[in-house]
Amino acid sequence: MKLPVIKTIQRSCTPEQIETALGVLEAITEAPSLKEPEIDVIGELISNLCGALEVHEMIADGMSEKDAGNAFMKKVLGSIDR
Incomplete structure (x- = not known):
């Protein structure tokens, strides 16, 4: 997951489009016919799209865009550390 990609998706797409x-x-x-590297790329895209949806939700709940992005990444990093 890449926060800049997530922010770009979140800013330019509606939740319905995502x-x-x-x-x-x-x-x-x-x-x-998909090869493993292609599946990996699609998986990365799916992860970024799901992240953008979560950021959209946080913003809709009243959080600023910056805080929503930071909160999402903290959540992701917290789940990796466990």
Whole structure:
């Protein structure tokens, strides 16, 4: 996950657009001809899209964009440290 990518997605897409993109990417992962590196890239895209959705939610709940991004990354790093 990359915070700059998440911020770019969050700023330029609505939650509905992000959800549509997630659906498309998830459907693509079912293609039998995909190679492991391609699946890894799609997984990274899905992670960034999910992060953007979470940041959208935090902002909708009243948090500033900066605080929402920082809170999301702290959550991610906290889950890695466990």
